[in-house]
Amino acid sequence: MIIYVGVIVMKKIISLFIALCIALSLSVPVFAATSDSPITISSEDVITHSTPIPAPTITLRKSAPQVTALELYDYGWIEGTDHWGVIIKVTGYGNDNRKAFWNDTQLTSNDKTLHGYWLGPDNKTAVAFAYLYDCGPITEPGTYTFKTTYVSTNWPYTEKSISLDFTFEATDNT
Numbered sequence: 001m002i003i004y005v006g007v008i009v010m011k012k013i014i015s016l017f018i019a020l021c022i023a024l025s026l027s028v029p030v031f032a033a034t035s036d037s038p039i040t041i042s043s044e045d046v047i048t049h050s051t052p053i054p055a056p057t058i059t060l061r062k063s064a065p066q067v068t069a070l071e072l073y074d075y076g077w078i079e080g081t082d083h084w085g086v087i088i089k090v091t092g093y094g095n096d097n098r099k100a101f102w103n104d105t106q107l108t109s110n111d112k113t114l115h116g117y118w119l120g121p122d123n124k125t126a127v128a129f130a131y132l133y134d135c136g137p138i139t140e141p142g143t144y145t146f147k148t149t150y151v152s153t154n155w156p157y158t159e160k161s162i163s164l165d166f167t168f169e170a171t172d173n174t
């Protein structure tokens with residue numbers, strides 16, 4: 001009888017240990033951000049560079065999804081400046097960790113602004129983000145390349161890249 005009770009207690013301890021390991025491994029990832037309303041970004045030649053929106057508040061306790069896509073959302077002259085801007089839509093959660101370049105010149109975190117986000121089917125969780133990159137002034141005609149690579153926040157750390165060429169021609173002011 002004592003051996004039988006000891007086996008049952010051991011099984012419960014092992015089950016509890018496994019459950020604890022699983023719980024700890026699932027609590028390590030970054031959690032998905034949420035918000036109440038989407039931000040709409042217009043697609044014009046001039047990007048309206050308004051005050052950046054605050055990051056969504058974190059209220060859900062779910063693992064953040066992998067970065068699944070990078071796509072060009074908008075581009076043009078940033079309003080009120082002589083700087084060129086590129087808006088990239090990032091689907092999923094990740095970061096570019098100093099992997100954004102304009103004509104092989106590394107862009108810094110000061111050159112990137114959260115410009116908007118899209119909500120998922122639950123209308124609470126942000127599933128994609130729009131980042132505005134300030135590429136600086138265009139001083140010479142030619143083809144300029146914007147490229148960036150995003151790495152997912154969580155394992156298996158999926159990487160997605162995008163490379164875009166923009167051609168600027170000299171204007172004849174005569």
